[in-house]
Amino acid sequence: xxxxxxxxxxxxxxxxxxxxxxxxxxxxxxxxxxxxxxxxxxxxxxxxxxxxxxxxxxxxxxxxxxxxxxxxxxxxxxxxxxxxxxxxxxxxxxxxxxxxxxxxxxxxxxxxxxxxxxxxxxxxxxxxxxxxxxxxxxxxxxxxxxxxxxxxxxxxxxxxxxxxxxxxxxxxxxxxxxxxxxxxxxxxxxxxxxxxxxxxxxxxxxxxxxxxxxxxxxxxxxxxxxxxxxxxxxxxxxxxxxxxxxxxxxxxxxxxxxxxxxxxxxxxxxxxxxxxxxxxxxxxxxxxxxxxxxxxxxxxxxxxxxxxxxxxxxxxxxxxxxxxxxxxxxxxxxxxxxxxxxxxxxxxxxxxxxxxxxxxxxxxxxxxxxxxxxxxxxxxxxxxxxxxxxxxxxxxxxxxxxxxxxxxxxxxxxxxxxxxxxxxxxxxxxxxxxxxxxxxxxxxxxxxxxxxxxxxxxxxxxxxxxxxxxxxxxxxxxxxxx
Amino acid sequence: xxxxxxxxxxxxxxxxxxxxxxxxxxxxxxxxxxxxxxxxxxxxxxxxxxxxxxxxxxxxxxxxxxxxxxxxxxxxxxxxxxxxxxxxxxxxxxxxxxxxxxxxxxxxxxxxxxxxxxxxxxxxxxxxxxxxxxxxxxxxxxxxxxxxxxxxxxxxxxxxxxxxxxxxxxxxxxxxxxxxxxxxxxxxxxxxxxxxxxxxxxxxxxxxxxxxxxxxxxxxxxxxxxxxxxxxxxxxxxxxxxxxxxxxxxxxxxxxxxxxxxxxxxxxxxxxxxxxxxxxxxxxxxxxxxxxxxxxxxxxxxxxxxxxxxxxxxxxxxxxxxxxxxxxxxxxxxxxxxxxxxxxxxxxxxxxxxx
Numbered sequence: 142x143x144x145x146x147x148x149x150x151x152x153x154x155x156x157x158x159x160x161x162x163x164x165x166x167x168x169x170x171x172x173x174x175x176x177x178x179x180x181x182x183x184x185x186x187x188x189x190x191x192x193x194x195x196x197x198x199x200x201x202x203x204x205x206x207x208x209x210x211x212x213x214x215x216x217x218x219x220x221x222x223x224x225x226x227x228x229x230x231x232x233x234x235x236x237x238x239x240x241x242x243x244x245x246x247x248x249x250x251x252x253x254x255x256x257x258x259x260x261x262x263x264x265x266x267x268x269x270x271x272x273x274x275x276x277x278x279x280x281x282x283x284x285x286x287x288x289x290x291x292x293x294x295x296x297x298x299x300x301x302x303x304x305x306x307x308x309x310x311x312x313x314x315x316x317x318x319x320x321x322x323x324x325x326x327x328x329x330x331x332x333x334x335x336x337x338x339x340x341x342x343x344x345x346x347x348x349x350x351x352x353x354x355x356x357x358x359x360x361x362x363x364x365x366x367x368x369x370x371x372x373x374x375x376x377x378x379x380x381x382x383x384x385x386x387x388x389x390x391x392x393x394x395x396x397x398x399x400x401x402x403x404x405x406x407x408x409x410x411x412x413x414x415x416x417x418x419x420x421x422x423x424x425x426x427x428x429x430x431x432x433x434x435x436x437x438x439x440x441x442x443x444x445x446x447x448x449x450x451x452x453x454x455x456x457x458x459x460x461x462x463x464x465x466x467x468x469x470x471x472x473x474x475x476x477x478x479x480x481x482x483x484x485x486x487x488x489x490x491x492x493x494x495x496x497x498x499x500x501x502x503x504x505x506x507x508x509x510x511x512x513x514x515x516x517x518x519x520x521x522x523x524x525x526x527x528x529x530x531x532x533x534x535x536x537x538x539x540x541x542x543x544x545x546x547x548x549x550x551x552x553x554x555x556x557x558x559x560x561x562x563x564x565x566x567x568x569x570x571x572x573x574x575x576x577x578x579x580x581x582x583x584x585x586x587x588x589x590x591x592x593x594x595x596x597x598x599x600x601x602x603x604x605x606x607x608x609x610x611x612x613x614x615x616x617x618x619x620x621x622x623x
Numbered sequence: 624x625x626x627x628x629x630x631x632x633x634x635x636x637x638x639x640x641x642x643x644x645x646x647x648x649x650x651x652x653x654x655x656x657x658x659x660x661x662x663x664x665x666x667x668x669x670x671x672x673x674x675x676x677x678x679x680x681x682x683x684x685x686x687x688x689x690x691x692x693x694x695x696x697x698x699x700x701x702x703x704x705x706x707x708x709x710x711x712x713x714x715x716x717x718x719x720x721x722x723x724x725x726x727x728x729x730x731x732x733x734x735x736x737x738x739x740x741x742x743x744x745x746x747x748x749x750x751x752x753x754x755x756x757x758x759x760x761x762x763x764x765x766x767x768x769x770x771x772x773x774x775x776x777x778x779x780x781x782x783x784x785x786x787x788x789x790x791x792x793x794x795x796x797x798x799x800x801x802x803x804x805x806x807x808x809x810x811x812x813x814x815x816x817x818x819x820x821x822x823x824x825x826x827x828x829x830x831x832x833x834x835x836x837x838x839x840x841x842x843x844x845x846x847x848x849x850x851x852x853x854x855x856x857x858x859x860x861x862x863x864x865x866x867x868x869x870x871x872x873x874x875x876x877x878x879x880x881x882x883x884x885x886x887x888x889x890x891x892x893x894x895x896x897x898x899x900x901x902x903x904x905x906x907x908x909x910x911x912x913x914x915x916x917x918x919x920x921x922x923x924x925x926x927x928x929x930x931x932x933x934x935x936x937x938x939x940x941x942x943x944x945x946x947x948x949x950x951x952x953x954x955x956x957x958x959x960x961x962x963x964x965x966x967x968x969x970x971x972x973x974x975x976x977x978x
Contacts, residue, residue, distance in 0.1 A: 329956035339937035345764025389666030395785035524754035564755035594963035
């Protein structure tokens with residue numbers, strides 16, 4: 142992974158930077174000892190790491206503003222960090238950057254059930270947002286797998302999704318307002334507790350911009366009443382293609398499940414060995430979950446199983462009670478852990494049109510054989526967001542590179558099928574150099590012009606999202622101006 | 624379209640169907656040539672169409688497959704006295720949503736991807752046609768609701784949803800605005816998936832809509848009525864056509880059609896709606912989105928923003944005249960970003976911005 146060479150002039154001013162940060166931040170909020178900054182050298186994409194120059198953990202929007210204004214004045218790059226759970230290297234530092242972590246900012250600022258909103262500081266974890274309102278019967282809908290650990294700041298930066306977005310949407314659909322601090326320290330309020338901010342949709346633009354346009358310190362989130370109940374059905378099929386066709390038929394029939402999860406044989410076998418969920422012996426299985434009260438659930442599951450039976454399922458297993466429902470989900474929820482037991486893996490995140498599932502699954506199988514590495518598939522089938530897991534041995538020389546090359550080919554296949562490189566993890570550094578495969582030069586230029594407006598010196602979260610060659614001239618303009 | 628924009632030497636106003644009254648002072652640049660549904664995959668909940676495609680054509684195409692646009696775009700013609708036919712591009716450029724916005728999301732929430740021509744004549748694609756896509760910056764959201772200020776939307780990919788089997792509603796009578804907003808908040812905070820919550824102070828009527836399978840609608844209406852017992856007896860309406868008629872009226876603000884005066888659209892927190900309605904001193908009001916959207920009809924020339932004072936939200940004049948600009952003012956930091964984006968995407972100032 143190429144990263145720009147650190148700027149020696151910035152490295153040489155570390156002591157001055159730390160001293161000036163200490164003028165307005167508490168001592169514990171400025172970390173500069175290399176033994177301690179090492180804890181911030183990577184995120185959940187552990188294949189890449191680089192200790193930052195320093196780490197700051199401000200406690201308020203005002204402190205964030207002062208940090209950014211100072212770094213802006215000194216020309217120091219800043220890498221915003223939520224909880225560090227990015228699978229795309231979104232919070233990977235450079236040696237000449239300051240990590241700005243929001244981990245100390247976790248307060249609930251306001252809750253209004255009648256306005257169905259909650260306002261939080263963005264260091265708060267995703268699950269604890271729901272935790273703040275669940276006693277009143279509400280929840281925050283986006284539910285990324287890392288929701289126990291991941292912060293709202295990172296959710297907004299990456300526009301995170303989850304298993305239930307077929308019905309509830311992703312972060313951008315559940316974000317009402319945000320306090321955003323620009324790189325020069327300017328604080329702007331976007332949206333609020335009302336729906337649809339006036340003017341240009343800058344809130345929608347900031348959401349998913351991977352921390353490159355501003356640092357979001359507070360967010361107003363939409364909360365929803367919890368459904369009365371939910372129940373899954375498990376269905377096994379003789380091939381991935383048949384399972385894929387069944388997904389399209391279910392959606393077409395007018396039933397809108399909250400989740401349709403897919404697992405193929407390699408993944409089923411791994412999770413059976415790990416979690417003994419009692420899954421059927423088949424090539425592919427679907428877990429479909431619907432919500433409502435008992436009568437509604439019966440009705441919807443009736444329609445779904447009727448559709449499934451047209452595809453000659455190996456097995457259809459409805460959950461009769463809570464225990465059976467938990468067992469159906471057990472394997473799916475332990476899938477990533479099970480794969481981790483088998484060795485190292487790279488988790489991909491391409492999305493494709495649901496109608497292309499059979500073809501792309503076939504193509505992944507061919508590529509897997511060609512590169513000699515196993516690929517297991519477990520993903521959100523209802524929205525076409527695939528998560529092929531490439532299994533490899535990090536200790537075997539060259540295997541990481543082979544796995545990355547295979548991953549790139551799989552993502553290109555997703556784009557070729559009318560899909561995209563990343564459905565919910567973000568581009569980060571991981572997919573940065575594949576952007577040319579999805580976007581024409583004019584498409585990328587338009588995005589980079591937005592960056593020019595929000596952060597003219599290109600200091601925020603450097604060397605992410607855009608291919609280095611494509612952004613070089615703009616980043617170069619910054620250096621020339623100094 | 625790209626050539627037309629690149630060749631323009633005087634300001635142009637982008638026109639879809641011309642129904643929103645947004646026609647500015649520039650030379651009209653029509654999207655009518657960009658018409659037609661290019662792809663509809665019912666099993667993938669996806670539709671791709673040219674920006675000039677009439678909305679009616681899109682909706683008819685979807686209806687044949689039992690699908691619809693869930694954000695329920697309003698038709699401005701009756702309210703604004705305009706003619707023509709609403710287009711898909713106009714709906715997206717204006718982020719035009721209807722009553723179901725409160726539950727399902729706005730037009731912008733259903734845009735999967737789009738193509739646009741910026742002020743230099745450059746063609747830009749963003750997003751795609753898949754349900755989940757975080758690849759690169761989200762210019763789709765930026766263009767939705769931009770009202771032609773950054774570029775001409777030429778093609779849109781949309782997420783569509785199954786149309787429910789049927790619909791029903793509860794009608795509550797005689798509530799004042801404060802009680803009505805409380806009833807709507809209770810309904811929208813219930814697990815019964817209310818997809819419309821509106822109140823007409825003149826009629827003293829509050830409508831709550833439920834959609835789904837027939838048995839589901841019956842069950843939910845019954846439970847919802849029980850949950851709202853404190854607000855008085857609720858009339859249950861199960862005639863789907865009658866329900867559709869009421870909600871089309873809410874969507875298009877039918878109560879204001881043909882009545883004189885300026886019309887304002889106020890977005891606010893629902894809980895602030897009663898106070899805002901009281902401060903507005905309007906001749907007529909209609910609350911949608913559980914109170915999150917207030918339509919106000921006031922005398923021509925009324926200084927409504929001054930009456931409303933500061934609140935969490937914004938007010939836009941959609942019809943009539945007055946001493947203030949129609950669009951809400953922006954805070955300095957936001958205005959600087961807006962201006963920066965306009966300079967980048969339309970450096971020659973070719974897109975008329977008064978619309």
